[in-house]
Amino acid sequence: MGDAADAADAGEPWREFFGFEAPYDQQADAIEAAVEAGDSDGFLAMEGPCGTGKTMAALTAGAHLVRNTDSYERVLVVTPVKQQLDQFVADLRTMNAGLDDPLDGVALVGKRDLCPYEREGKFPDDASVHDRCEDLRESTAGLVDAGGEGGEFDGQDARELTELRAADALDEPWWDPVQGRELARSARADASHNLSETPLRTDGADSPYVPHQPTAPEDVADGDPPLFCPFEADWYGRNKGSPVGFEAGRHNVVTSEDVLPSSVEHGTCPHRVQQVMLDHADVVVGNYNHLFDPQTRGLTEHLVDDSTFVVVDEAHRLEERVRDLLSDRVGRHTLARARNDCRTLLTQAKQSESNRQQVADQLASHDLSLDAVEVMIDFLGDVLDWLDDRVAQYLVAEGFDPDFPGSLPERDHEISLREPETERPDDLTQWAEQNGHTGDTWRSLAAVGSAVQAILEDEGDRSAVAGPVGITLQRWWERGHATYFREIELEHAPKDSGRAGAKWAEAYTPALVMFNCMPARALRETLSEVGGGVLMSATLEPLDVFREVSGLDRLEAGAGDGDPRPVVERRYDLRFPREKRASFLVDAAPFTAHNRGDPADAADNRTRDEYRYVLRTVARQPGNVLVCMPNYREAAWAADYLGEEGIVEKDVLVDESSSNEATDDLKAEFFRGDGKVLVTSTRGTLTEGVDYDGEKLAACLVVGVPLVNVGSPRVRAVRRAYADAFGEDHAFEYALTVPAVRRARQAIGRVIRGPEEVGVRVFADGRYVEGARHSVFPYLGPGEREEFTRMTPEFLGDQLDAFWADQS
Numbered sequence: 001m002g003d004a005a006d007a008a009d010a011g012e013p014w015r016e017f018f019g020f021e022a023p024y025d026q027q028a029d030a031i032e033a034a035v036e037a038g039d040s041d042g043f044l045a046m047e048g049p050c051g052t053g054k055t056m057a058a059l060t061a062g063a064h065l066v067r068n069t070d071s072y073e074r075v076l077v078v079t080p081v082k083q084q085l086d087q088f089v090a091d092l093r094t095m096n097a098g099l100d101d102p103l104d105g106v107a108l109v110g111k112r113d114l115c116p117y118e119r120e121g122k123f124p125d126d127a128s129v130h131d132r133c134e135d136l137r138e139s140t141a142g143l144v145d146a147g148g149e150g151g152e153f154d155g156q157d158a159r160e161l162t163e164l165r166a167a168d169a170l171d172e173p174w175w176d177p178v179q180g181r182e183l184a185r186s187a188r189a190d191a192s193h194n195l196s197e198t199p200l201r202t203d204g205a206d207s208p209y210v211p212h213q214p215t216a217p218e219d220v221a222d223g224d225p226p227l228f229c230p231f232e233a234d235w236y237g238r239n240k241g242s243p244v245g246f247e248a249g250r251h252n253v254v255t256s257e258d259v260l261p262s263s264v265e266h267g268t269c270p271h272r273v274q275q276v277m278l279d280h281a282d283v284v285v286g287n288y289n290h291l292f293d294p295q296t297r298g299l300t301e302h303l304v305d306d307s308t309f310v311v312v313d314e315a316h317r318l319e320e321r322v323r324d325l326l327s328d329r330v331g332r333h334t335l336a337r338a339r340n341d342c343r344t345l346l347t348q349a350k351q352s353e354s355n356r357q358q359v360a361d362q363l364a365s366h367d368l369s370l371d372a373v374e375v376m377i378d379f380l381g382d383v384l385d386w387l388d389d390r391v392a393q394y395l396v397a398e399g400f401d402p403d404f405p406g407s408l409p410e411r412d413h414e415i416s417l418r419e420p421e422t423e424r425p426d427d428l429t430q431w432a433e434q435n436g437h438t439g440d441t442w443r444s445l446a447a448v449g450s451a452v453q454a455i456l457e458d459e460g461d462r463s464a465v466a467g468p469v470g471i472t473l474q475r476w477w478e479r480g481h482a483t484y485f486r487e488i489e490l491e492h493a494p495k496d497s498g499r500a501g502a503k504w505a506e507a508y509t510p511a512l513v514m515f516n517c518m519p520a521r522a523l524r525e526t527l528s529e530v531g532g533g534v535l536m537s538a539t540l541e542p543l544d545v546f547r548e549v550s551g552l553d554r555l556e557a558g559a560g561d562g563d564p565r566p567v568v569e570r571r572y573d574l575r576f577p578r579e580k581r582a583s584f585l586v587d588a589a590p591f592t593a594h595n596r597g598d599p600a601d602a603a604d605n606r607t608r609d610e611y612r613y614v615l616r617t618v619a620r621q622p623g624n625v626l627v628c629m630p631n632y633r634e635a636a637w638a639a640d641y642l643g644e645e646g647i648v649e650k651d652v653l654v655d656e657s658s659s660n661e662a663t664d665d666l667k668a669e670f671f672r673g674d675g676k677v678l679v680t681s682t683r684g685t686l687t688e689g690v691d692y693d694g695e696k697l698a699a700c701l702v703v704g705v706p707l708v709n710v711g712s713p714r715v716r717a718v719r720r721a722y723a724d725a726f727g728e729d730h731a732f733e734y735a736l737t738v739p740a741v742r743r744a745r746q747a748i749g750r751v752i753r754g755p756e757e758v759g760v761r762v763f764a765d766g767r768y769v770e771g772a773r774h775s776v777f778p779y780l781g782p783g784e785r786e787e788f789t790r791m792t793p794e795f796l797g798d799q800l801d802a803f804w805a806d807q808s
Contacts, residue, residue: 050752103282104280106254107285108284117132206265304529315536627700
């Protein structure tokens, strides 16, 4: 630590945290910029390609701000890519290896990955892990209640105690640690009454407990002994402490690989252990949901304040990911279940006068009446009928017969509920008003649905959905029509039979969707809650556009009630030797739907002939070649062509929109053995977040500009919203062109991942050329604009041959 201490004394106090011998010049500048931003409660927007050292730079700046200033207590890292999460963990461990006092770090995973019962298939098939876990937690809380009578403690009591604890209203623990320990001990496999049992085992670790969910001892619970969770009971037995510390992880950084086996062996809930660590960590690494999803960020809610320095990785994906998180969807089946929840409650009330009074009293505690539940039942029934009729009308208008499911097209559909370019109430809202369902009804749905669900759950029904359905429908009424676009989504999902009387339901599953067109405000509000941070990516340019769409410009201007928050910008070029890569812009006819026509009728198409030449020229290059087409349909066409006899002397693999497991298998096959060609969509999962390091990739060809379907109602609505926010002149650029070019740049960025790597990068489409009609050249990075060489297709082969000759 001597050199680091000397550097710190020399005026660079962050050097003590830098994990390697010395930073690159770009890296040192990035650290200084991040510290400058953090010191002034601001943000750094940074584009840096592979090799910039963004991960270590952000962690170093964050560590310095936490340890050497009074402004921050922790660093919160969020990334949408699992591989990047692993990289942050690795770099934090590298940093800690050189520190006498390492930073405590934890990487977050979901309850599904940590629950021993879920992992070993011990929950009923019809119960979600969240609901089943909550049931067990509530029953366990009742059994360890210091002032209760075990079996008389119900879910409502548990929720009230949770609220009291959150409000610091309890001076003394409400649970009895001794009772918790005794309860956990009763479930041990070596207990006298369990001697024949084999302990529950998961992730290679043996727990102390029986391999099934145990029942409480009769002397602990009144009435029928409930199931409980011994892992949860042990946590109470330890006074909500953890037997697993940060030292369980290598260099004080704990992941699920550390938390799960250690917690299981100690007999304590791994998810609770993760929560304890979260409260004490210096660095927390998670995904976008942990920061931007208002529905699921409860685990980290208390960390989102002005003492947190945030690092947002892969920030070019912010709009897309946050837009999805802020969009609401409720399926027809869920609407029907919510109506059944309400009917169930009313059925109970009608069984006897005493039942009616009991239900009425329960509703009265929520300031509601039985009549309000009747109103929700009628409303949901009418909405279901309207939804069925609207789908049938759409299919007829499209030329299909809704009564013959086998004749319906095997694809998904979007049914617009308003003209995407026109801001007005949607068809469902207008229909409701015309049929007596006023705003008072819509605004009551969240309260009524939540009350119905709470009452049913208190009686042990964890399957109720009336609460979230009511909340979503109330939002449907209240949210603006410019920011949120309403539509019906028809998912092609064949079934043996549909709803009685609706034959089309054998082919499609409908849902009401409220799509968020403009996430900038939500992004700005979330970022305003934290103390400062870094938003970074390899493809963030144009930075002025990113600042606008992410809300950073409004933060800098002091929008709302807050003080102005400064925004610092940095952009770095690829630092690896230029002579080891060939970079070309192929000036071919734009690969647009108009020019290329339908791939099923492509024999005499001049545009496709031109691209056949480009495809085979690049595919014949040595080593592995990645071919990226604008969509999966075009990928199939390209793969069919390249797979023809005599075109290339390599195996040709084709990616499809498929499961993660299938994609992982395809990657493994691509990397195995001799060189191959892998054809995919530029908008797919193989062009981002995949590390083609070493000799895994020798060339990447991006064909066309991967714009989304600009005719989609949803996309048209987004464009309209961007026009309202940023001006008509910028709408197409901000909403469509810039994200598409970032996708293309991400794909090209897979080729060169280290200083010794050699490879070819090709953009094929005249729109990549400077000065072309609809040119996207200005949206490339400055280094790319300087380095990529324009040429027509017929010269590409000779140029590639010359490049590889120079490398030999």
